[in-house]
Amino acid sequence: MSEKANNDVYLDNNATTMVAPEVVAEMLPFFTEQFGNPSSMHRFGDKVGKALKQARAQVQSLLGADLDSEIVFTSCGTEADSTAILSACKAQPERKEIITTVVEHPAVMEVCKHLEKEGYKVHWLTVDKRGRLDMQQYIDALSDQVAIVSVMWANNETGTLFPVQEMAELARTAGVMFHTDAVQAVGKVPINLKDTAIDMLSLSGHKLHAPKGVGVLYVRRGTRFRPLLRGGHQERGRRAGTENAAGIIALGKACEMAQEGLEYENSFVKAMRDRLEEGLLAAIPNCFVTGDPANRLPNTVNIAFEYIEGEAILMLLNRQGIAASSGSACTSGSLEPSHVMRAMDIPYTAAHGSIRFSLSRYNAMEDVERVIEVMPAIVNQLRQLSPYWAGDKPAANPEAAFSPTYA
Amino acid sequence: MWDYSEEVKEHFYNPRNVGVLEGANGVGDVGSISCGDALRLMLKVDAESDTITEARFQTFGCGSAIASSSALTEMVKGMKLDEALEITNQQIADFLGGLPPEKMHCSVMGREALHAAIADYRGEVWEDDHEEGALICKCFGIDAVMIEETIRANNLSSLEEVTNYTKAGGGCATCHEGIEEILTKVLAERGETLSPVVKQPEPKAPLTNLQRIKRIETVLESIRPALQRDHGDVELVDVDGKTVYVNMTGACSGCSQAAVTLGGIQQRLMEDLGEFVKVVPASAMKRA
Numbered sequence: 001m002s003e004k005a006n007n008d009v010y011l012d013n014n015a016t017t018m019v020a021p022e023v024v025a026e027m028l029p030f031f032t033e034q035f036g037n038p039s040s041m042h043r044f045g046d047k048v049g050k051a052l053k054q055a056r057a058q059v060q061s062l063l064g065a066d067l068d069s070e071i072v073f074t075s076c077g078t079e080a081d082s083t084a085i086l087s088a089c090k091a092q093p094e095r096k097e098i099i100t101t102v103v104e105h106p107a108v109m110e111v112c113k114h115l116e117k118e119g120y121k122v123h124w125l126t127v128d129k130r131g132r133l134d135m136q137q138y139i140d141a142l143s144d145q146v147a148i149v150s151v152m153w154a155n156n157e158t159g160t161l162f163p164v165q166e167m168a169e170l171a172r173t174a175g176v177m178f179h180t181d182a183v184q185a186v187g188k189v190p191i192n193l194k195d196t197a198i199d200m201l202s203l204s205g206h207k208l209h210a211p212k213g214v215g216v217l218y219v220r221r222g223t224r225f226r227p228l229l230r231g232g233h234q235e236r237g238r239r240a241g242t243e244n245a246a247g248i249i250a251l252g253k254a255c256e257m258a259q260e261g262l263e264y265e266n267s268f269v270k271a272m273r274d275r276l277e278e279g280l281l282a283a284i285p286n287c288f289v290t291g292d293p294a295n296r297l298p299n300t301v302n303i304a305f306e307y308i309e310g311e312a313i314l315m316l317l318n319r320q321g322i323a324a325s326s327g328s329a330c331t332s333g334s335l336e337p338s339h340v341m342r343a344m345d346i347p348y349t350a351a352h353g354s355i356r357f358s359l360s361r362y363n364a365m366e367d368v369e370r371v372i373e374v375m376p377a378i379v380n381q382l383r384q385l386s387p388y389w390a391g392d393k394p395a396a397n398p399e400a401a402f403s404p405t406y407a
Numbered sequence: 408m409w410d411y412s413e414e415v416k417e418h419f420y421n422p423r424n425v426g427v428l429e430g431a432n433g434v435g436d437v438g439s440i441s442c443g444d445a446l447r448l449m450l451k452v453d454a455e456s457d458t459i460t461e462a463r464f465q466t467f468g469c470g471s472a473i474a475s476s477s478a479l480t481e482m483v484k485g486m487k488l489d490e491a492l493e494i495t496n497q498q499i500a501d502f503l504g505g506l507p508p509e510k511m512h513c514s515v516m517g518r519e520a521l522h523a524a525i526a527d528y529r530g531e532v533w534e535d536d537h538e539e540g541a542l543i544c545k546c547f548g549i550d551a552v553m554i555e556e557t558i559r560a561n562n563l564s565s566l567e568e569v570t571n572y573t574k575a576g577g578g579c580a581t582c583h584e585g586i587e588e589i590l591t592k593v594l595a596e597r598g599e600t601l602s603p604v605v606k607q608p609e610p611k612a613p614l615t616n617l618q619r620i621k622r623i624e625t626v627l628e629s630i631r632p633a634l635q636r637d638h639g640d641v642e643l644v645d646v647d648g649k650t651v652y653v654n655m656t657g658a659c660s661g662c663s664q665a666a667v668t669l670g671g672i673q674q675r676l677m678e679d680l681g682e683f684v685k686v687v688p689a690s691a692m693k694r695a
């Protein structure tokens with residue numbers, strides 16, 4: 001994509017991550033010499049089976065799960081989310097309500113919307129301007145009619161953390177199953193599931209330097225469960241289908257490395273993120289951080305640049321070899337800016353200009369300095385095109401200065 | 408990542424005619440800030456010759472919105488107003504070497520800004536007649552509002568009818584769930600439910616091959632005068648099932664707008680025949 005590939009700066013790690021070289025090395029033999037089916041009764045299968053067992057233990061360790069049998073490997077985070085929610089509905093057919101939030105990832109949100117069409121009552125928990133939940137609204141929705149609560153651990157766009165451990169306790173007290181989509185949180189914040197009341201948790205390999213195509217659903221022992229895919233006895237009958245052995249082994253290694261890197265993530269990666277945020281806010285007028293800065297992932301910052309549009313910003317960043325993402329409507333081909341920005345009531349003129357920078361342990365401080373260096377000119381260039389902007393500041397009363405027909 | 412043409416990228420990275428046009432006598436502000444696109448087009452019109460002498464723009468929007476705005480200003484400079492009003496959004500997209508289906512609305516916004524600016528110059532009130540919905544059919548660029556309105560206006564009740572009337576769903580067919588959802592909603596308002604059985608087209612006496620070809624000829628005859636005015640013409644070569652082969656002749660042959668014209672002919676034929684047909688140039692015909 002870029003003209004100078006060696007200088008590329010990748011700050012879109014909440015979208016996907018580079019597979020760690022150590023992870024690649026670990027998985028490669030399982031495509032060639034270790035190609036056996038772990039279900040087979042010969043030595044080809046046996047070696048793979050043992051490697052899967054090790055991977056399961058590595059995931060168990062990162063999650064702080066009580067038992068390795070609580071780990072169910074899936075094909076991705078989305079499959080884990082669907083499995084969790086649909087399982088809870090199937091296992092408790094008399095319960096016809098679901099609690100979730102308005103800022104979930106589509107992997108949860110679209111499943112809930114679909115169940116809503118099929119007659120389920122969905123309690124959509126709202127957020128304030130900082131993206132925080134109202135716990136009273138949550139408590140009021142809990143009842144013995146609720147099949148499952150599904151709340152993300154960390155928001156993918158803003159990095160805002162939800163109090164899922166506290167919410168899981170409340171659900172347990174009310175006798176309601178609790179699931180969390182922790183795709184963005186695993187490997188970035190400490191997790192110790194055995195000390196929580198969380199019943200199910202989803203994670204995705206490619207968000208923590210494992211390859212795409214592998215995920216995990218944690219299912220606490222004793223949680224009523226109905227499989228999404230039935231068939232063979234793989235994953236103790238909870239997820240049929242021949243194991244993605246190489247992917248699972250890679251994920252195991254990635255989890256081990258994530259555990260070792262947790263402190264680095266919360267010190268060095270966080271320091272880079274903080275420098276980026278501080279540098280951009282100081283250099284560029286009319287921009288602000290979205291979400292809850294005091295309570296968020298260490299690697300994520302989302303900044304809304306007012307009066308310009310995100311896709312245009314990304315195209316100009318891309319030309320400089322810098323990768324990030326945006327909550328604008330145009331980047332997704334939809335007619336509305338991101339549902340997360342809308343839920344926080346961010347004005348349209350800012351929501352479309354929101355840019356997410358998400359870092360990883362593979363970034364360096366010089367990456368951050370590059371962004372701080374090029375971003376002011378990019379923002380200024382687009383503002384010179386904007387009808388909401390005049391010279392070096394917003395047009396006087398911007399909304400009135402430009403109010404197009406059918407706005 | 409969008410698959411933008413080189414022209415789109417060029418016009419985005421180096422937009423022409425940017426900024427406030429001092430002394431503009433026709434200004435059009437259009438767009439939708441909720442969708443993230445808004446455009447102010449400023450024209451200077453020479454009253455004597457009724458010609459656009461200068462055009463500038465300001466745009467809040469994505470790469471293709473900025474590129475479409477830039478392209479539009481380049482296209483209209485030097486045009487007479489009546490000529491400029493003839494510009495279609497497809498022409499703006501063609502000028503840019505095409506736009507992704509999700510981005511066609513950027514070219515629509517350009518055309519609307521032009522109409523609004525000309526109306527402003529003439530002291531008329533421009534009214535937007537276009538409400539945009541979520542894009543359903545990516546093959547033909549048909550949105551939810553268009554589908555819903557067509558279902559209501561024509562009392563449609565099946566997927567096949569929606570495809571016949573709007574083309575939506577007639578391409579790769581992956582959007583059928585979305586179309587059925589809209590159908591279900593409108594049918595519910597009429598107290599009906601969507602039939603799970605795929606309904607066959609109206610049992611009204613099917614046309615014989617001869618009748619069908621004559622109908623096609625009649626439609627083409629009715630289109631020819633308009634083409635001839637532009638020194639072009641069209642003739643029917645063959646009909647093979649749902650494919651209608653035509654020859655574009657005269658000025659139409661090799662014209663960059665030929666594809667657009669074919670689309671228009673196809674639309675007219677589908678409306679008249681009440682079935683999906685594809686109009687293709689005879690040059691694409693498989694020869695025995």
